[in-house]
Amino acid sequence: MIVTGTFDPVSQKDLEYLKQYRKENNVKDLFVSVSREGILGRYQRQKLLEKALRPYRHLHVCNQEGEPVPAFDEDMIRHGNFRLAADGIQKQLMEDNCYLDQIVDHMCKPARAEHSRRVAEVCVHLAKVHHLDEKKAYRMGMLHDITKKMSDEEGEKILRIFDPERLSISPKVWHSFTAVYWLKENMGLYDPVVLNAIYHHTLGDGKGAYDHILYIADKIEPGRGYDTTRQMKAAEADLASAAAMILEQSKAYILAKEGIHV
Ligand SMILES: [Fe+2]
Numbered sequence: 001m002i003v004t005g006t007f008d009p010v011s012q013k014d015l016e017y018l019k020q021y022r023k024e025n026n027v028k029d030l031f032v033s034v035s036r037e038g039i040l041g042r043y044q045r046q047k048l049l050e051k052a053l054r055p056y057r058h059l060h061v062c063n064q065e066g067e068p069v070p071a072f073d074e075d076m077i078r079h080g081n082f083r084l085a086a087d088g089i090q091k092q093l094m095e096d097n098c099y100l101d102q103i104v105d106h107m108c109k110p111a112r113a114e115h116s117r118r119v120a121e122v123c124v125h126l127a128k129v130h131h132l133d134e135k136k137a138y139r140m141g142m143l144h145d146i147t148k149k150m151s152d153e154e155g156e157k158i159l160r161i162f163d164p165e166r167l168s169i170s171p172k173v174w175h176s177f178t179a180v181y182w183l184k185e186n187m188g189l190y191d192p193v194v195l196n197a198i199y200h201h202t203l204g205d206g207k208g209a210y211d212h213i214l215y216i217a218d219k220i221e222p223g224r225g226y227d228t229t230r231q232m233k234a235a236e237a238d239l240a241s242a243a244a245m246i247l248e249q250s251k252a253y254i255l256a257k258e259g260i261h262v
């Protein structure tokens with residue numbers, strides 16, 4: 001017996017449904033194929049499905065079309081609820097940076113989503129120059145402002161429980177801290193390198209290479225509207241000193257805006 005679904009991507013509920021379907025139809029082996037249309041390519045969805053079905057002896061992936069089956073929770077996974085994906089593929093979705101465009105579009109206003117894409121590009125460029133992990137760099141760039149749209153009330157609720165000392169800092173900075181909570185909770189993202197960089201991206205007080213990259217990229221992405229050639233050159237040469245320079249400049253800028261001259 002053959003069934004076909006979108007599996008974009010396969011969710012834990014899809015998996016339960018397939019197991020149940022096999023039992024109800026009283027078949028020894030159920031063959032499962034992936035439909036043509038999806039956000040992820042068919043081949044990639046098929047690979048993920050194979051991974052998810054691996055522990056089940058009587059569920060197999062095939063290429064032939066069969067009876068269509070409904071999709072469960074798949075749209076929610078594409079919006080960042082990776083925890084609803086089949087157990088076997090959650091890590092893979094993260095590693096392959098799946099659905100980051102969809103997640104950012106869902107969570108952010110359009111201008112913020114575009115900013116995130118440009119930041120991610122600068123992060124990848126700097127990671128490449130400094131021989132660091134480009135996929136990680138892309139991930140942190142895309143996700144750094146993920147909770148920017150969250151209201152102060154909601155931010156306060158989260159920080160009160162998870163990071164209360166941060167409540168004394170301006171609410172404008174809170175999204176750096178609430179993002180970490182959101183990413184753990186929804187996407188199951190626990191990579192300390194990515195989380196640290198996001199946590200420190202507004203204040204610029206991170207000490208690692210990825211912290212510097214994100215802080216710099218956020219400040220010098222091409223949409224910022226001023227010439228950042230000098231900062232980019234500095235960042236390509238040395239991340240720590242470039243980050244320190246940009247931090248100094250932005251402190252001077254804030255003080256100047258407040259009418260205090262340094
Ligand atoms: Fe931010």
Ligand SMILES: [Fe+2]
Pocket residue numbers: 115119144145218
């Ligand atoms: Fe940003």
